[in-house]
Amino acid sequence: MKSSALRKALGWIGLYGLWTVMIVITIVPIYWMIVVSARSRVELFDAPTLLIKSFYAPNYIKPLTDPVFQRYLINSLIIATSNALLVTILAMLATYALSRWRLPGADNIFFWTITQRMAPPAAFVLPMFLIYTRVFKIGDWTMFDTQFGLILLYCVFNLPFAVWLMKGIMDGVPIELDEAAFVDGANRWTVLTRVVAPLVAPGLAITFILSWIFAWNEYLFAANLTSVNARTITTGLAAFVSVTGTNWGEMAAVATVAILPALIFLVFVQRYIVTGLTFGAVKE
């Protein structure tokens, strides 16, 4: 008995030891970024201390009161929200179709949509640039450097993922519910919006949030398909590296602002993410 008690105690020590290490490793880089954002340039090059003793506000005030940065932030907000909304609605319609009809070739379409995510993104910078500047052109207006251009483009990355995520959830809604509603005289649209949609609402929420986060975080295309009007916060952040004599404190402040919305989202929805991430791979 004594040895089993000992083993149990060791198990607890191991468990908490492991998690303490993991939490420290997780937190330190983020914490350090906040530390840097709270220091002036002079303070930074003193011996590194991990404590925040004072708060150097200009690092935050300067970018946040700059109209250019304000526009970056607003652009990011508009693009991420519109894209997430569009993706969620389209994914709901598409997965409902995939799960309720036996559409010939649908499986291939399904795999094909996933392959969209595999290509090295840099390969598509050039064609997207040419398509947006030369093909989608009405008079002087082009898709280049517009919020709409990015909203549409991010569908390439978000839609396949959303379809994949929602497919398993949609399959989980028993078809008998649809049929019962049909018997009661409901049409296809009513069934989808009144019967099915409320049941898959948690899945829709996760799809929305993950799409939102991806669109908010994207950099490569935002950097190459915009110039002035539709620049996003990630391109603003990346601009700090190329500038000589980087102001690290300001860069850390902008990075902190850039990760904040996603972190707040995450704390609220984590619980649902755990159940949503099985991708229908586990049958219950």
Next chain:
Amino acid sequence: MRSNRAGWALLTPTLVILAIVGFLPFLYVLYVSFFDWNPFSNQLGMKWTGVDNFRRLVFDGAFLDSLWRTGLFAFTTVTIELALGFLLAQTLVKSFPGRTVFRTIYVLPLVMAPIAVGATWRLLTIPGFGPIPYFLDKWFDIDFRLATFADQAFLTVIAMDVWHWTPFVTLTLLAGLTAMPKEPLEQAQVDGANRWQVFRYLTIPMMMPVLLTVIFIRLMDALRIVDEVFMLTSGGPGTATQFIGIHIYRVIVPKTDYGYGSAMSLMVLYFTIVLCWLLFIALAQVGKQRE
């Protein structure tokens, strides 16, 4: 039974959008890959060269190096993330005091913008005030300079990716473990199987679909990494962290070698699809066995 028309109608908007922003550019890349096209070279316009671009690729040392480096990176990170993620997911299955707090903090990196992750790690590793060089020097007498030593840069990028993505692996495996039926495990324990046997002969086979899904997603993303590395090392020192995504970007954007860059990305896409297709088949096989 029912008309398929309504089904296709629901699917149409998705397909149209993916065709415009997904398939159209793909066809364009395919088309350009058969031409020699560099707007800033002496020769004007596009010149048809057939498969020359692809022939050139096979003997292009820089491309093959970059491909090999990306493969090594993807294999290493996915292996570490899978092992660590599985261990952590298993500790999270049973409830214990502090579990929710641990999990909530632990998954924070997951939602950070890759560019912000790169910025974070850059702040950690700047010589002069970053804590990593400072403490490595103080405690272990290691001279840590990311911009000078290739090995250190490569290892730092791996550490960064593990830090960023292990939470995703953990969460997904945790979802799988939670949804797993409990009876077979209990039965096995009653029958006197030890922990290792339960793990090897029950947990692993039952988790196979989830494991393959995770490998699938992580492999795909590790092979196309750009943003984080760009922000941390810009592919350097030299070409030590110039992964295929950055390599292609350099060929297409700064060097404007459009034709060759397009051929290169098609080749990479082809490798990735073959790899993921194999995994996809494996996934389908496992699915069938279970039914």
